[in-house]
Amino acid sequence: MPSTMQMVTFAAWRDDALLSYRLADRRYVTLAELVVRLGSYGLGLTWKARMFDEQPRPAFARMMEASAGAGIPTLELLAMDAPYMQAVDSEVEGYMGNELVLILREFDSSSWDVRTADAWVLSEIQRSYPDTRPMTPDEWDSTN
Template sequence: MILSMPAWTGDHYISLAEILLCLGKSLADLQWYVKITEIAPEPGAEQLEALSPTTALSIFELLHLVTPGIQIIDGEITATDESGKQQLLLRAVDSSSWDVETDLEHILSTLEDSYPELTHIE
């Protein structure tokens, strides 16, 4: 299933860090891959830009890199399980929305509860 939500609520940017913290410990066993196309020039952004899309990160390593001030304009963050199967795809779309692709029901319900402006995409 694919969902989309605005990246901005009023003056508040919903960062990748906020989304990951919202989803919580259910993501702890996944491996994370980051492919940044464009990022706002903030302190720490260069570390994300320098990551190879093939570098596997733990959720803790990823959270360390994506402080709440980091604004991803365009990019993809993928989570895979131990067998390499994609479990979650977060796509930053032109700094205006986050698209979320997953079949994991607990992730979908957590996001729907936390972000009422979430919409379903066919």
């Protein structure tokens, strides 16, 4: 990946806004949510899934198998259980043609890490998840 890549991280579990009639709900940011937040940028990507666990959940194992080789288009990725999938200790790489342009990595069911050189992607992540903070290369390497 080019040296201009930047890395950020944010909490995977979110407290939804308090409503006057109920307490806040906790929800998990899914892979599908992240991909959808990329809008038209994400639609042009092809994806490859990897998991660091030797025993991936069946849905993620199917995603890894389908994305092996040339990868899978965004809409196919979203159709593969992604809206419900908690992708513990995994990463999904986004390619524009043959160039790796984005990595979405879920770490230990507690955070999402994003690596890209695209300023718009970084600003969209920061806008959507205000607790986003920069990561150092050492932090990125230690969660891999």
